[in-house]
Amino acid sequence: MLLFKPYHVWPIWMKEKTETRRLWKRQRAILGSRHQAQTKMYSNEYFAKLDIIEIYQQPLGAMTEQDAKAEGGYTLAQYRHVLEEINGTPWDDKQVVFVVRFEKVPFDHYGTVQQPWLTKEGLQLQNLYLNHLDAVRGACSA
Numbered sequence: 001m002l003l004f005k006p007y008h009v010w011p012i013w014m015k016e017k018t019e020t021r022r023l024w025k026r027q028r029a030i031l032g033s034r035h036q037a038q039t040k041m042y043s044n045e046y047f048a049k050l051d052i053i054e055i056y057q058q059p060l061g062a063m064t065e066q067d068a069k070a071e072g073g074y075t076l077a078q079y080r081h082v083l084e085e086i087n088g089t090p091w092d093d094k095q096v097v098f099v100v101r102f103e104k105v106p107f108d109h110y111g112t113v114q115q116p117w118l119t120k121e122g123l124q125l126q127n128l129y130l131n132h133l134d135a136v137r138g139a140c141s142a
Contacts, residue, residue, distance in 0.1 A: 002029070002050060002100070005086065006039045008072055009047050010129035013122070015104060017072040021060075021097040023087060029100050031055055054101035061093025070101075078136045 002020065004012065011017035022028070029035060029052050036046035060083075068079035080091045 001046075002035045002037050002102075003041060004037055004039055006125065007129050007132035009037075009039065009125045010122075011072040012037060012048055012050075012104060013125075017070070018103070019067070019070045019099055019101040021058075021071070021083065021099055023095070024098050027055060027098060029055055029098075034105065035102075049105040050102040051105055052100060052102055054099075056099050057096050058099050059093060060091060060095045060097060067099075073133070074136070075140070077140050081136055081139050 004020070008017055031052055031054065033052050035050050035052065037048040037050050038046045063076060063079070065076050068074045068076040071079050071082075074082060084091055
């Protein structure tokens with residue numbers, strides 16, 4: 001299981017978020033494994049299945065604009081803000097994180113709604129993501 005913020009559901013569905021950085025003390029995902037993507041701990045509900053295609057460690061200071069875009073369509077400055085908000089700690093260029101690169105498994109491979117982004121809930125999640133992006137852009141331009 002990989003836990004994500006609700007505002008990351010939409011970009012994962014749309015394949016805009018294809019990697020995640022984690023402050024794990026030890027590696028918790030295995031290359032080639034399949035994980036359920038969830039927004040709630042201790043729940044059986046998931047919004048996608050993800051195949052892990054690469055795992056490596058990287059100092060935050062080595063991130064590029066392309067890395068930030070793969071985190072959900074952010075600029076590097078925006079991603080710094082998001083990571084600080086998620087983890088509740090200031091950005092540290094020397095902090096080494098696990099980078100988990102993944103591919104979303106097509107929905108028809110696990111028997112859920114074929115196009116969940118077209119449902120009422122899907123549209124609400126799209127709005128949540130767009131509102132989140134607007135807030136991050138505003139925070140980074142201030």
